[in-house]
Amino acid sequence: MKVIKINKENWAGGLEKxxxxxxxxxxxxxxxxxxxxxxxKEELPDCDYFNTRLSPKSIIYPQSETMFEFSLDENRExxxxxxxxxxxxxxxxxxxxxxxxxxxFLLVKRNFSTPEYKDSYWLNAYETTTxxxxxxxxxxxxxxxxxxxxxxxxxxxxxxxxxxxGDCYFAKTIxxxxxxxLRAAGWDAGTDVETVCEQIKxxxxxxxxxxxxxxxxxxxxxxxxxxxxxxxFWEETAFAxxxxxxxxxxxxxxxxxxxxxxxxxxxxIRIRNWDSCMxxxxxxxxxxxxxxxxxMQRVRQRFMHKLKYYxxxxxxxxxxxxxxxxxxxxxxxxxxxxxxxxxxxxxxxVTSD
Amino acid sequence: MQNPYLPYxxxxxxxxxxxxxxxxxxxxxxxxxxxxxxxxxxxxxQFAELSLAGxxxxxxxxxxxxxxxxxxxFTVNKVGLVTSCLHSMKAGDIMGLRGPLGNSYPWDIxxxxxxxxxxxxFAFTTLRSSIVYxxxxxxxxxxxxxxxxxxxxxxxxxxxxxxxxAWEARDDINMHITVDGTEDPNxxxxxxxxxxITEQKxxxxxxxxxxxxxxxxxxxxxxxxxxxxxxxxHDNIIMSLxxxxxxxxxxxxxxxxxxxxxxxxxxxxxxxxxxEMPKEY
Numbered sequence: 105m106k107v108i109k110i111n112k113e114n115w116a117g118g119l120e121k122x123x124x125x126x127x128x129x130x131x132x133x134x135x136x137x138x139x140x141x142x143x144x145k146e147e148l149p150d151c152d153y154f155n156t157r158l159s160p161k162s163i164i165y166p167q168s169e170t171m172f173e174f175s176l177d178e179n180r181e182x183x184x185x186x187x188x189x190x191x192x193x194x195x196x197x198x199x200x201x202x203x204x205x206x207x208x209f210l211l212v213k214r215n216f217s218t219p220e221y222k223d224s225y226w227l228n229a230y231e232t233t234t235x236x237x238x239x240x241x242x243x244x245x246x247x248x249x250x251x252x253x254x255x256x257x258x259x260x261x262x263x264x265x266x267x268x269x270g271d272c273y274f275a276k277t278i279x280x281x282x283x284x285x286l287r288a289a290g291w292d293a294g295t296d297v298e299t300v301c302e303q304i305k306x307x308x309x310x311x312x313x314x315x316x317x318x319x320x321x322x323x324x325x326x327x328x329x330x331x332x333x334x335x336x337f338w339e340e341t342a343f344a345x346x347x348x349x350x351x352x353x354x355x356x357x358x359x360x361x362x363x364x365x366x367x368x369x370x371x372x373i374r375i376r377n378w379d380s381c382m383x384x385x386x387x388x389x390x391x392x393x394x395x396x397x398x399x400m401q402r403v404r405q406r407f408m409h410k411l412k413y414y415x416x417x418x419x420x421x422x423x424x425x426x427x428x429x430x431x432x433x434x435x436x437x438x439x440x441x442x443x444x445x446x447x448x449x450x451x452x453x454v455t456s457d
Numbered sequence: 458m459q460n461p462y463l464p465y466x467x468x469x470x471x472x473x474x475x476x477x478x479x480x481x482x483x484x485x486x487x488x489x490x491x492x493x494x495x496x497x498x499x500x501x502x503q504f505a506e507l508s509l510a511g512x513x514x515x516x517x518x519x520x521x522x523x524x525x526x527x528x529x530x531f532t533v534n535k536v537g538l539v540t541s542c543l544h545s546m547k548a549g550d551i552m553g554l555r556g557p558l559g560n561s562y563p564w565d566i567x568x569x570x571x572x573x574x575x576x577x578x579f580a581f582t583t584l585r586s587s588i589v590y591x592x593x594x595x596x597x598x599x600x601x602x603x604x605x606x607x608x609x610x611x612x613x614x615x616x617x618x619x620x621x622x623a624w625e626a627r628d629d630i631n632m633h634i635t636v637d638g639t640e641d642p643n644x645x646x647x648x649x650x651x652x653x654i655t656e657q658k659x660x661x662x663x664x665x666x667x668x669x670x671x672x673x674x675x676x677x678x679x680x681x682x683x684x685x686x687x688x689x690x691h692d693n694i695i696m697s698l699x700x701x702x703x704x705x706x707x708x709x710x711x712x713x714x715x716x717x718x719x720x721x722x723x724x725x726x727x728x729x730x731x732x733e734m735p736k737e738y
Binding site: 171172174176183184185186188215216218220221222223224227228329330333334359360361362363364365367372374376379381386387388389390391393395396401405408409412413414416417 | 458459460461462463464466489508509510511512513514515536537540550551552553674699700701703704706707708709710711712713714715716721733734735737738
């Protein structure tokens with residue numbers, strides 16, 4: 105492991121230099137809110153931020169993505185035959201991504217890269233991207249990452265971790281991709297690794313201590329799926345939900361999509377768009393039958409997927425990194441922490457006649 | 458990296474109108490690129506995405522059998538945007554085919570067993586594939602008794618009527634065709650709903666006998682108690698499910714029942730497995 109010290113006076117220059125090798129993405133303030141976008145020439149990321157309103161998943165997995173193109177012109181030999189499109193998969197780097205959002209990509213990867221099928225769009229974008237994380241010194245009271253297997257200084261899913269130390273960043277290299285980025289930016293000022301590591305460790309403990317919101321997930325694994333599915337708390341949990349889908353759009357671990365064709369004149373494209381389990385059309389059969397026709401069924405699906413189906417399918421933790429976006433954005437105050445507690449502590453009532 | 462969403466280009470070779478209401482047509486598709494047919498190697502019970510440029514894709518069970526070479530067939534009910542467009546297409550038109558997708562009927566387990574096929578309405582397609590596969594001279598000896606209980610609303614709504622007649626004439630398959638009702642005085646087969654005919658004609662359940670059921674929910678609902686009564690254990694009752702699908706490869710997220718994706722882990726499940734899954738289908 106290598107730790108580099110980046111004096112903030114060298115920050116802008118290094119980033120500008122790296123733009124020769126990478127397309128840079130970073131948080132920028134748009135009106136009152138931060139969002140990730142590609143950085144133009146001379147444009148800097150605003151690293152003095154809490155987190156973006158929407159997760160950076162769209163950088164790897166655009167909200168709307170062209171998959172194929174085709175021609176309907178029967179005078180062309182290849183009419184009605186779908187063709188792959190040219191997509192720019194040149195190297196990219198996301199600057200200042202929060203550890204929770206980077207860890208989310210690892211959870212989502214299990215869906216897009218399976219032994220049987222590889223989603224080439226997602227994987228090509230993911231593998232050509234370098235993740236430059238920014239440790240989280242001031243978490244929000246809706247953050248609960250320390251109990252989701254993540255944390256404000258979590259390194260999994262990152263290639264480089266930046267720690268803001270006032271007049272400088274400490275850059276901890278995690279992978280060779282991270283090292284390559286440092287080289288491209290020309291940052292190579294060595295430092296006393298041992299002292300700096302101690303300093304980072306202290307800062308990490310301080311940040312973790314600021315997270316006072318937790319979820320218990322220890323008993324989810326042993327619950328029977330059908331017991332949780334039939335549990336009595338879903339009606340009340342879902343009662344206020346207006347199925348707006350904001351939680352699924354903001355969530356860094358929600359991945360569902362729809363595939364649609366669009367035609368203009370003789371030329372057309374097949375695109376995929378983010379979709380949401382909150383919408384009735386998501387599961388509506390051609391016959392009119394809908395296995396998730398009610399609000400309650402859709403809310404149950406969202407939480408069961410994150411907290412039970414996913415952990416069971418992959419034998420891993422929950423499909424949530426604790427970023428808290430869905431809690432902050434929910435207009436009716438549905439809180440995944442509360443639902444998780446309901447599920448984790450649920451015991452089937454045995455009634456004796 | 459291979460793109461799992463890219464369909465094989467195919468040409469419509471022949472279109473057959475199957476039913477008197479003209480709502481069901483069978484499309485015989487041939488691959489345009491040599492070599493694609495071999496890549497599209499499938500088993501009975503699998504499905505594929507039919508892809509119409511400009512309209513979209515639909516998941517449809519494969520009606521042909523792997524023993525039928527040179528083409529793949531699909532019988533499609535006219536329901537929505539893509540199927541309506543498909544119904545208006547003609548032989549020679551170009552479309553796409555993506556698959557094969559999903560698991561299949563468990564042929565490794567079914568070998569050496571008595572097979573009871575129970576089908577209703579237009580869900581008979583992958584069952585037709587299975588029957589043709591089992592009756593193939595290379596495979597018939599691998600199975601013991603074969604029973605087929607197949608029902609439709611009326612004689613004119615039965616699929617594959619020429620083949621049904623041919624199978625009726627054979628002595629190595631026991632056909633029990635039925636209709637809900639008919640005014641045809643020449644109708645020589647059964648009249649009655651599938652569950653009733655199952656009760657009358659299906660062999661009793663035992664370790665060596667497997668039932669494969671495919672049909673509308675109402676048929677499945679009333680056939681299951683009959684099979685219970687006949688002594689079929691739930692490991693020996695095999696069902697094929699339907700769901701709204703997009704990707705067909707377990708990625709887009711909509712067709713799950715609990716942790717299982719119907720498109721990838723199914724569409725075929727034993728009743729024993731379904732009993733452990735949420736009732737959300």
